Amino acid sequence: MAEIVRFAPSPTGNIHIGNARTALINWLTAVKSGGQFILRFDDTDQERSRQEYADGIAADLDWLGIKPNRVEKQSARMATYDEVAEKLKAMGRLYPCYETADELDRKRKRQRARGLPPVYDRAALELTEEQKAGFEAEGRRPHWRFLLDHKTVAWQDGVRGEQSIECDSVSDPVLIREDGTYLYTLPSVIDDIDMGVTMVIRGDDHVTNTAVQIQLFELLSGKAPGFAHHNLLTSATGEGLSKRLGSLSIRTMKDEGYEPLSVAIFAVLIGTSEPVQPLADMQALADLFALDKVSRNASKFDMADLGHLNARILHEKSYAQVSDRLAALGVAGGEEFWLAVRGNIERLPDAKGWWDIVDKGLPEDAVARSEDDSDFYAKALELLPNEPWDGTTWKAWTNAVKSETGRKGKGLFMPLRVALTGRSHGPELAAFLPILGYQKTSDRLS
Known part of the structure; x- marks a missing residue:
């Protein structure tokens, strides 16, 4: 249907x-x-x-x-609402009530004290025209309640299954406020x-x-x-969501560089029987989702988990899919740069940080070099091959450095990573080194 x-x-x-x-x-x-x-x-x-x-x-x-x-x-x-409201009044299903908020509160407290449910007692239905006129003369304006049929209302809920409510346990709801608003x-x-x-x-x-x-x-x-x-x-701490939680607003997620598809997938699949997983597009999400897969229990929305999903989706994106957005961020590295860094970013703006390392130099919070590595860096600089460089340059260079210094594993690679990027982790240097180029590499080793 x-x-x-x-x-x-x-x-x-x-x-x-x-x-x-x-x-x-x-x-x-x-x-x-x-x-x-x-x-x-x-x-x-x-x-x-x-x-x-x-x-x-x-x-x-x-x-x-x-x-x-x-x-x-x-x-x-x-x-249209006014027309229907007048129809309900004429039918006797919308009736005026003159109790103030304080009077209603006192009624509820008395009912609770007697062990009764705090359901409106329909006292307003007993008012005479003279009593209503008296309230009006006092300056009171009525709120309007819908007169419920005291019966069982049942429905087949698309998520929760068979549901029913006994309407005699529910107060006649206020549909129109004292000021006439709905x-x-x-x-x-x-x-x-x-x-x-x-x-x-x-x-x-x-x-x-x-x-x-x-x-x-x-x-x-x-x-x-x-x-x-x-x-x-709920939030990650179990708090109910509201508009005051700006960090969980869609606007904030957009501004912080999350992928719209990531946000949509995570928002929909969390709290269902389907695992949260990367999907090709919204049509794939529509094909996967069904109301009968939704849990009855509240689910926590954790931004860290959204970040993990966002990263997985970004890692599969081609340069053509992100080139315009990278250009808007001021990233000019082209496809070679994107393929080198995409596996190490969680949100697209993170690519700007890596481009700045290429274009502007080591970051202000760069990991400090060890003074004990001075001789190692001098030898690495001495063995730095001439350009042109490609994907094989890193291996050839580090093999030569390893042979000359005797270093291997983390002791070989980590000092070079720190010297070239200022970071202790990041893109594969085999792909990153040709982007950095000979001059910048030699300057950072010096």
């Missing part, structure tokens, strides 16, 4: 990897089924929503490879109906909302879409 899915972020900040996971799972489901992906901005909060955040979210999704079939804004649909629930349901959404895929922190929404779907359209609730990601 071709699924119509949606991702509905609030444009109140940059999206993090947990948000991206939801977007990716929805998009991959649409791609795999030949369906549609809707990007729908939940921007009904006019005070906190910003166009720059909406633009940033769209750009982040595009960077990840997500291409929406359509883009919608809830702020453009307020008249909470998430009603606009979301109306939009899903009008836009033909067939599957709602989201984090499992929304499971408890599902029964309410199914009742609204059935009341307004006669049927509900499918639901699938995926597990959540």
Whole structure:
């Protein structure tokens, strides 16, 4: 079945990897089924929503490879929400409540003290017109609750299997605030109906909302879409993700030079039965992913693990695939340089560090040479072959140095690496030496 899915972020900040996971799972489901992906901005909060955040979210999704079939804004649909709200009021399913936040809090505390669940008691349904007018005269404005049917709501969840909620254990949800603005629930349901959404895929922190929404779907359209609730990601320390964790924002990962495919693969496959592994492209990820592979348990997102995957993907990239980005970084070494260093970088900007070692000299934090190696360096310089150099030069040179000095293994190679690169590890010097060239090599040995 071709699924119509949606991702509905609030444009109140940059999206993090947990948000991206939801977007990716929805998009991959649409791609795999030949369906549609809707990007729908939940921007009904006019005070906190910003166009720059909406633009940033769209750009982040595009960077990840997500291409929406359509883009919608809830702020453009307020008249539709008002119309449906009036319909629900006329049906008696949306009713006004005048309790203040403090009064509701005291009610809940009394219920808990009596060992009762803190479920709204529907006292507002007993108000007379005179009592309502009295509250209005005091300056109170009502919030509006949806009158639930006290029944069992069950659904087959695409990730969690058979689920059910007893609606008499749930408070009638507030759909409209005192100031007349809408909470998430009603606009979301109306939009899903009008836009033909067939599957709602989201984090499992929304499971408890599902029964309410199914009742609204059935009341307004006669049927509900499918639901699938995926597990959540936490930080490496187990902390829940939020927009304040800027280090896990998609924008930060982009700026720090991670590959979009690496981020997408890691965000999707972590917490599934599939191992996190390099893949050729997003289509390969779509072919591999399935909702029934998703675990029910939260998974930790560790940047170190993302780095390992990113490195594995970079190590397979050809020069043609990265040449423009290397040029933008100021790396002018060409294909020979890329093939020499790609096996020793985790993120593409790391290549700039190695190019600077070639082009500008040893780094400021270079590993210090041992004074005991002075005679060794002098002999190595004496035996340095003339150019032209190629991939065989390193072996010929080090064999000659070994024969003259008696050094071998680490005692032979490590001092040369330190002298030429300022690092104790890095690219294979057989490939690096011709890039460095005779003059720079002899200068660094001197």
